[in-house]
Amino acid sequence: MSVPHFDAVVVGAGLAGLAAASALSSAGGKVLVLERKPFVGGRAYSYEHPALHEEIDCQHVLLGCCTNLVHLCEQAGVADRIRWYDELTFLEPGLDGKAAQRTSLKPRILPAPLHTSFDFLRAPMLGLADKVGIARGLMDFMRGYPAGDSESFATWLKRTRQTPRAIKHLWEPVIVGALNDGFENCSTKYAGQVFHESFLKSAQGGRLGIPAMPLSQFYGYVAEETVRQGAELRLSQSVTGLAREGDVWSIATSEGSFTGDNVVLAVPFQQAAALLPMDAAGTALREQFSKLQNAPITTVHLWFEREITELDHAALLDTGIQWIFQKSRIRKTPGQGSYCELTISASFAELHQTREEILGNALRELAMFFPKVREVKLVKSGILKEARATFSVTPGLDASRPTQTTAWPGLFLAGDWTETGWPSTMEGAVRGGYLAAGAVAGTKFLRPDLPATGLTGLIARS
Numbered sequence: 001m002s003v004p005h006f007d008a009v010v011v012g013a014g015l016a017g018l019a020a021a022s023a024l025s026s027a028g029g030k031v032l033v034l035e036r037k038p039f040v041g042g043r044a045y046s047y048e049h050p051a052l053h054e055e056i057d058c059q060h061v062l063l064g065c066c067t068n069l070v071h072l073c074e075q076a077g078v079a080d081r082i083r084w085y086d087e088l089t090f091l092e093p094g095l096d097g098k099a100a101q102r103t104s105l106k107p108r109i110l111p112a113p114l115h116t117s118f119d120f121l122r123a124p125m126l127g128l129a130d131k132v133g134i135a136r137g138l139m140d141f142m143r144g145y146p147a148g149d150s151e152s153f154a155t156w157l158k159r160t161r162q163t164p165r166a167i168k169h170l171w172e173p174v175i176v177g178a179l180n181d182g183f184e185n186c187s188t189k190y191a192g193q194v195f196h197e198s199f200l201k202s203a204q205g206g207r208l209g210i211p212a213m214p215l216s217q218f219y220g221y222v223a224e225e226t227v228r229q230g231a232e233l234r235l236s237q238s239v240t241g242l243a244r245e246g247d248v249w250s251i252a253t254s255e256g257s258f259t260g261d262n263v264v265l266a267v268p269f270q271q272a273a274a275l276l277p278m279d280a281a282g283t284a285l286r287e288q289f290s291k292l293q294n295a296p297i298t299t300v301h302l303w304f305e306r307e308i309t310e311l312d313h314a315a316l317l318d319t320g321i322q323w324i325f326q327k328s329r330i331r332k333t334p335g336q337g338s339y340c341e342l343t344i345s346a347s348f349a350e351l352h353q354t355r356e357e358i359l360g361n362a363l364r365e366l367a368m369f370f371p372k373v374r375e376v377k378l379v380k381s382g383i384l385k386e387a388r389a390t391f392s393v394t395p396g397l398d399a400s401r402p403t404q405t406t407a408w409p410g411l412f413l414a415g416d417w418t419e420t421g422w423p424s425t426m427e428g429a430v431r432g433g434y435l436a437a438g439a440v441a442g443t444k445f446l447r448p449d450l451p452a453t454g455l456t457g458l459i460a461r462s
């Protein structure tokens with residue numbers, strides 16, 4: 001029996017794999033996607049929890065500056081299922097019976113980078129000295145962000161004399177939320193990128209986007225569109241081996257084998273290391289991968305009988321929980337109950353805590369912001385720990401992130417961890433996929449960044 005042959009075989013149906021497959025099939029290639037799980041989306045997945053009887057996912061947010069991710073969603077006709085928010089809410093706990101104090105940051109009429117300055121100047125969560133320090137610090141990222149990644153963000157915070165309150169109330173919720181690690185383990189380059197692209201360049205770049213349906217359903221539409229374009233998608237098929245045979249690659253899976261002129265490995269770096277050829281080039285790449293380290297995210301899922309707040313989402317300051325997302329409001333799900341998800345980024349401590357400990361702490365902290373938590377019945381709850389949620393953009397890591405092309409003809413790498421210029425995010429993954437597809441097809445699929453506007457447009461480097 002002849003082995004099915006493809007122009008390109010994409011291994012992994014996470015966002016990098018879906019982006020690569022979508023680009024290649026739209027360019028007319030005969031594409032096969034192999035995914036070991038029974039659903040698409042990779043780490044941006046949802047699944048039916050067997051005990052809770054709910055489809056749950058870990059909250060994923062995007063920003064207006066995620067131009068490649070938005071493009072992928074537009075191609076699949078699913079971009080209108082992203083809910084966009086212009087306003088960010090920060091809450092300080094209400095101590096001694098007082099209500100939680102609220103700060104809202106929303107773009108107003110002034111041009112970038114002053115579009116949120118009106119709300120920033122009035123923000124009760126920061127004092128005058130904090131605001132002066134933040135404004136001084138942001139000047140560093142007005143024109144752009146450092147090209148080199150050797151400095152840690154911890155050093156930058158010291159160097160620019162940021163106050164403890166500015167760190168706790170602005171830099172930490174934004175940077176630990178976006179880069180998912182402590183300041184020592186984040187380079188100034190990527191922290192600066194977050195602020196330049198989303199806070200300083202334009203109001204559009206800082207909009208917060210949230211898919212308004214469970215993630216595997218959402219990205220299922222992207223997979224469906226890719227299949228409509230002619231790609232073949234095989235789920236629950238794990239690739240177990242890869243070998244160069246003459247001019248083609250032979251791909252062995254749990255269910256059979258295939259050949260391809262090209263292979264795009266769109267899997268996490270640990271799986272890529274296991275599949276790469278065992279020659280000198282493979283050893284060198286594995287050595288590079290060993291510099292990458294993962295960081296965890298823990299999410300707490302709570303179903304209340306009634307709503308505990310009128311907010312869709314908020315950053316929760318001065319506590320272990322960093323963000324609350326009221327998913328029943330975001331998704332506009334009918335019914336009277338309320339489904340809230342709490343996210344704890346860089347949750348190294350929680351990895352070692354029991355479910356009861358995490359839930360107990362979360363409910364105690366949540367009640368400091370929303371007193372109704374003490375009155376409204378909690379119907380059910382779940383905890384999801386993702387030990388390998390992201391990789392950390394540690395200082396100096398760029399030198400170890402591989403390009404999408406490799407030393408072997410027809411073998412390409414994709415994934416958020418490849419050289420994308422972005423941290424470990426959905427946008428980074430789609431960029432990785434588009435760059436790999438571009439290398440396969442000898443064309444460009446990468447979308448341009450949003451332009452800098454207003455005063456930033458006059459002085460920004462790009």
Ligand SMILES: Cc1cc2nc3c(=O)[nH]c(=O)nc-3n(C[C@H](O)[C@H](O)[C@H](O)COP(=O)(O)OP(=O)(O)OC[C@H]3O[C@@H](n4cnc5c(N)ncnc54)[C@H](O)[C@@H]3O)c2cc1C
Pocket residue numbers: 011012013014015016017034035036037040041042043044058059060061062237238239240266267268271297298386388389390414415416417424425426427428429
């Ligand atoms: C809890 C959590 C919260 C997050 N929050 C955000 C957020 O708010 N915003 C954001 O932008 N990003 C967030 N991220 C990060 C984001 O999910 C990732 O950066 C992105 O999804 C990575 O995509 P990828 O395609 O590079 O890799 P993956 O998603 O890991 O995809 C790789 C795919 O390859 C498959 N695979 C592996 N080995 C094989 C094999 N041998 N054969 C076949 N298939 C294989 C895997 O099953 C998987 O589907 C979060 C991640 C987690 C876990």
